[in-house]
Amino acid sequence: MTQTSTQTSTQTPTETPTETSFGPLLRQCRQAAGLSLRQLAARVGYDHSYLSQVERGQRPGSADLARLCDEELGTDGRLSATFERRPARTAQLRPEADPLETAWRGLAATLGADCPMPADHHSVPPVSLLPDLLRQLQGAAQAEAAELSILIAETLTRLGERSSARRWWWAARAAADSAGSGPLPALARAREATIGLAERRPLTELLQLADESVALDRAAPGRAGCAPLTARALVLAELGLTHEAHQALQELIGVGDELLRATPQASPFELHWAEGRVCTLLGYGVAGCVLLERARELCPDSWIGERARLDLSLAECLVVAGEVAAGLATALRVLVELPDEWHDTLVYDAADRVLRVVQTEPGAAELRRLLARPMSRSGRSVGVGSSWR
Incomplete structure (x- = not known):
């Protein structure tokens, strides 16, 4: 009996947190506590399907999940310790300041070789994308420098680096204006105005940028698509200028397809997203939901961040249309299931907009908790207005 026990112990040693990755250890601890996936999910406030994916290693989990499970399962910090010992992902490292500053100082002298745009940059998490953009900026011609500067400014905004983003928006406009006639000056201002909404920049400032964009686009030989x-x-x-916004929406709907044909590189889903967002803001809930659903159909599956923002815009629109429970459930699902590397300021701005219209609804407290939790890649709060500084 003793010999059999010893042999069994040798063949299947008891796993320690060091030897077991976070997901399998979570499953062991849950089963040892006699809880089902649904029971544990209800206690920690996460979706049971998400917990199942974490246990199977299909999702990494988070420090917040590990802490809550430690509390519920009485595991004395074992899960948190194991999660913290997971292999570090280089994609979660913030680029050093020097390459950013070097690229900034060298921007004025960008001449010479053509610089290809990043392949499908929507599919790359913002922390991973920024170093590649900075490398490609070296030696870029003026037009490519303008396009890359727009992407760098957008990426910095998503990472919460608003002060640095402002400099790069200035660089994008300057490079676009120096590139000669064409759609870039209008495009740079339009993109800055649109993303500035998520930054909560002064609306009068953004309206000036948008008006400049429309005027430049109408005067340019090439069109900037639907962006202006x-x-x-x-x-x-x-701004709440209902009549003017309604007119602008009608113009956008009227010429949208024509502009898409004139600018093949434009994404149709972005046009329908914008139409749906304006409808939501104007209180046209049903129409907005139809347009946002259409945008979601057209958005590639690999564009994880964009799809998350689309789903959150749809969640807000569902609430406006009277489907409060469905909208809130959609927002909670997005925040729980979205991989950490895609948690950025644009996603959390979209989630915060849902929260603002469901403040007193059941479940709003859970959404508020998810918005306030720390983000594992940097330890900072991911709520609106957060930054590394």
């Missing part, structure tokens, strides 16, 4: 009209319609709706 999109920016203006969104800012007018945010």
